[in-house]
Amino acid sequence: MTHNVLSLSGARLALDGNAGRVEILHGIDLDVAKGETLGLVGPSGSGKSSLLMLMGGLERATGGQIIALGQDLTAMSEDALARFRREHMGVVFQSFHLIPTMTALENVATPLELAGHRDAFDRAAAELEAVGLSHRADHYPSQMSGGEQQRVALARACAPRPEILLADEPTGNLDGSNGAAIIDLLFGLRDRHGATLILVTHADDLATRCDRVVHLRDGHVAPQDRAEATPREAAT
Structure with a gap:
């Protein structure tokens, strides 16, 4: 039997704007299997990034249910959601979201320290090495290129060894060559840690690298x- 790490049942999202309440997502039903790589694609404004935010508990569903690793995200407090993300999820955004006053090593190690890992700096150093940035460990974000900053963000997301890795247009602010390198690293880190990867992208060639694509x-x-089965489901 397939083990789902994420299950959405009738998940809805509505946000209040200047023109009133806007329905963003309309009753999404979706299961994501353990170890699966899932691509979320669609035109601008289709709701793909909003769906990723619901999966990560970064937005509150206004209807339906979201189960992640057996836990009901829709029933958790904000503090509980923050702890759950810290312990089980890694998130990579289009914007790097690095702390400008911290070095690359500190940016990766600090979330590990907050989670109580005594080997935070050793693990951070290992992740920076994995993304080819050992020589940049003591540099600040302003001293690094965009591609290097996104590598640090990848290392930070993967350092806790999350079961679920979420990536929202991780190459959106990079040129073609840097973007391709980041994607190779993203899939390589995912394979290294065995995480389930959910990737929002507008690039069809990138989406085809995933096990399954949802439009x-x-x-x-x-x-x-x-009605589309995952390769794992089709094989069972």
């Missing part, structure tokens, strides 16, 4: 994807 349109999962 979003106007806040809905496209009909053909609802």
